Amino acid sequence: MEELVVMDHKDTRSGFGDGLTELGRTNKDVVALCADLTGSLKMGDFKKENPDRFVQVGIAEANMIGIAAGLTIGGKIPFTGTFANFSTGRVYDQIRQSVAYSKKNVKICASHAGLTLGEDGATHQILEDIGLMKMLPNMTVISPCDYNQTKAATIAIAEHEGPVYLRFGRPKVPNFTPADEKFEIGKAQMIREGKHVTIIATGHLVWKAIEASTVLLEKGINPEIINIHTIKPLDEKAVIESISKTKCVVTAEEHMRHGGLGDSIAQLLAEKLPTPMEMVAVNDTFGESGKPDELMTKYGIDTPDIIAAVERVLQRI
Amino acid sequence: MEIKELERLSTQVRRDIIRMVSAVKSGHPGGSMGCADFLSTLYFRVLDIDPSNFTMDGKNEDLFFLSNGHISPVLYSILSRRGYFPTEELNTFRKIDSRLQGHPSVSKNLPGVRVASGSLGQGMSVAIGAAITKKLNGDDKIVYSLHGDGELQEGQIWEAAMFAAGKGIDNLICTIDYNHKQIDGDIDDVLPMGSLKEKWQAFGWEVLEMDGHDFNDIIAKLDLAKSKCGNGKPVIIIMKTVMGEGVDFMSGTHEWHGKSPSDEQTEIALSQLEETLGDY
Numbered sequence: 124m125e126e127l128v129v130m131d132h133k134d135t136r137s138g139f140g141d142g143l144t145e146l147g148r149t150n151k152d153v154v155a156l157c158a159d160l161t162g163s164l165k166m167g168d169f170k171k172e173n174p175d176r177f178v179q180v181g182i183a184e185a186n187m188i189g190i191a192a193g194l195t196i197g198g199k200i201p202f203t204g205t206f207a208n209f210s211t212g213r214v215y216d217q218i219r220q221s222v223a224y225s226k227k228n229v230k231i232c233a234s235h236a237g238l239t240l241g242e243d244g245a246t247h248q249i250l251e252d253i254g255l256m257k258m259l260p261n262m263t264v265i266s267p268c269d270y271n272q273t274k275a276a277t278i279a280i281a282e283h284e285g286p287v288y289l290r291f292g293r294p295k296v297p298n299f300t301p302a303d304e305k306f307e308i309g310k311a312q313m314i315r316e317g318k319h320v321t322i323i324a325t326g327h328l329v330w331k332a333i334e335a336s337t338v339l340l341e342k343g344i345n346p347e348i349i350n351i352h353t354i355k356p357l358d359e360k361a362v363i364e365s366i367s368k369t370k371c372v373v374t375a376e377e378h379m380r381h382g383g384l385g386d387s388i389a390q391l392l393a394e395k396l397p398t399p400m401e402m403v404a405v406n407d408t409f410g411e412s413g414k415p416d417e418l419m420t421k422y423g424i425d426t427p428d429i430i431a432a433v434e435r436v437l438q439r440i
Numbered sequence: 441m442e443i444k445e446l447e448r449l450s451t452q453v454r455r456d457i458i459r460m461v462s463a464v465k466s467g468h469p470g471g472s473m474g475c476a477d478f479l480s481t482l483y484f485r486v487l488d489i490d491p492s493n494f495t496m497d498g499k500n501e502d503l504f505f506l507s508n509g510h511i512s513p514v515l516y517s518i519l520s521r522r523g524y525f526p527t528e529e530l531n532t533f534r535k536i537d538s539r540l541q542g543h544p545s546v547s548k549n550l551p552g553v554r555v556a557s558g559s560l561g562q563g564m565s566v567a568i569g570a571a572i573t574k575k576l577n578g579d580d581k582i583v584y585s586l587h588g589d590g591e592l593q594e595g596q597i598w599e600a601a602m603f604a605a606g607k608g609i610d611n612l613i614c615t616i617d618y619n620h621k622q623i624d625g626d627i628d629d630v631l632p633m634g635s636l637k638e639k640w641q642a643f644g645w646e647v648l649e650m651d652g653h654d655f656n657d658i659i660a661k662l663d664l665a666k667s668k669c670g671n672g673k674p675v676i677i678i679m680k681t682v683m684g685e686g687v688d689f690m691s692g693t694h695e696w697h698g699k700s701p702s703d704e705q706t707e708i709a710l711s712q713l714e715e716t717l718g719d720y
Binding site for chain 2: 154175176178180181183185186187188189190191192193194195196197198199201216217219220221224225226227
């Protein structure tokens with residue numbers, strides 16, 4: 124990516140909704156299910172255009188996951204939509220047995236992930252979902268960074284055979300990846316090449332890493348930024364290549380330290396390339412009510428936290 | 441298949457169950473034996489299926505989902521005797537590398553199984569999903585499922601019950617194995633459930649009652665259930681059974697829910713079950 128241009132500010136959930144609408148027009152096997160959050164998930168257009176292929180299940184997420192598993196028998200491609208908390212923690216056993224272990228072609232689409240859903244507070248701010256989903260055999264875990272990428276990912280996972288967890292969020296954030304960029308599952312995205320440190324980010328933290336890079340460059344630190352939109356399977360080759368060059372790494376995510384992207388990178392590096400590493404993530408605590416920006420700051424996953432982590436890791440080389 | 445043959449088949453299936461469980465000294469014989477008559481009738485007289493050409497999608501075939509997966513021995517015996525896989529494979533039940541997992545699994549592509557079950561309460565939702573897909577595909581075949589009575593204590597069942605009636609899923613016939621027993625004892629001691637008939641009626645289902653050990657009644661009620669399909673309501677059959685039916689010391693008690701008979705007990709049990717179709 125040569126030059127980053129912020130086209131507009133959009134929510135990633137709208138990327139999902141618009142991707143789903145497009146799928147409704149192009150892939151007649153796609154069926155959407157929702158547990159009483161059609162508006163929040165931006166599934167209204169799909170519902171309007173495809174009433175026969177939209178299943179409103181009501182507030183019954185366990186049933187939704189089971190129905191989705193059953194829909195695959197006969198060739199449908201179900202996309203379930205609810206908040207990330209209700210898409211994972213609430214229905215873990217249903218996903219484990221009826222979807223992952225049973226190798227069903229279900230796409231679990233999860234909005235309002237992380238702290239940035241804001242004022243609803245900790246009951247809804249799941250920070251463990253990536254960990255829960257990546258531990259499941261057969262599961263692909265995707266966490267795109269902006270509207271365009273979320274839309275492209277939504278379209279791409281329909282073509283991928285097997286269970287997928289797609290994570291996105293509520294707030295409007297900079298939309299900077301090209302609208303026509305094809306989404307390649309499992310492929311790391313180089314955001315900017317650098318040499319002093321590798322910043323590996325996912326989801327909303329990719330833009331925070333870009334913000335951090337402008338400050339770091341002023342300080343004479345030239346960071347390489349990699350967007351890991353597919354947390355599982357991890358593009359190990361891209362990660363190892365970058366870190367072999369920079370010799371140190373910072374990970375950044377809107378997720379718990381335990382079980383998140385940083386955890387995956389740490390595991391990879393411990394086995395294949397032990398390297399000084401710092402993690403920007405929520406540290407073993409629940410969130411709370413507040414504005415998204417306030418929460419990012421309070422829980423240590425904002426731009427200054429990335430800058431500080433880079434400065435710390437550079438001292439460890 | 442006529443009733444005389446179904447009786448002989450069910451006896452052999454019960455022998456298979458005892459031998460499978462006894463061979464590995466683990467598994468769930470009680471509920472398996474209680475459902476042998478029903479599943480024999482379903483698979484050999486009712487279901488429109490093609491065992492020699494099993495596909496996961498099962499398009500234009502009836503589908504069956506076992507939600508109470510712990511009674512896998514009866515399912516495996518029936519599937520093998522119906523031709524989904526060789527009966528010799530029953531020898532591998534619960535052994536390392538087997539396709540016949542303790543609870544049904546698709547992980548090793550066992551023909552006849554379309555979803556894993558074992559963690560209770562999930563199969564009705566899956567059956568509903570498959571029934572919706574049949575409607576979307578213009579496929580007029582029927583989806584069947586079987587559930588334990590204790591399994592009805594799982595909340596997901598009632599989510600599914602509310603949905604199927606509310607959305608008019610009328611190509612679905614679910615059956616409850618109502619033997620009044622669960623692992624810890626009688627249902628009324630563990631968690632009384634009141635009138636199942638009234639509960640399902642209140643949820644908006646077509647409710648039938650059936651004697652799970654009377655072949656005439658099983659055949660009649662399955663015919664009746666089929667005739668009720670397409671009327672805007674899902675159908676549920678409350679099937680009265682006896683856990684452990686077929687062997688005197690195993691029948692009517694929860695003691696054999698998840699326990700294997702000893703070698704001595706196995707011998708006695710098999711002496712009460714004639715080898716009608718040849719052991720595997």
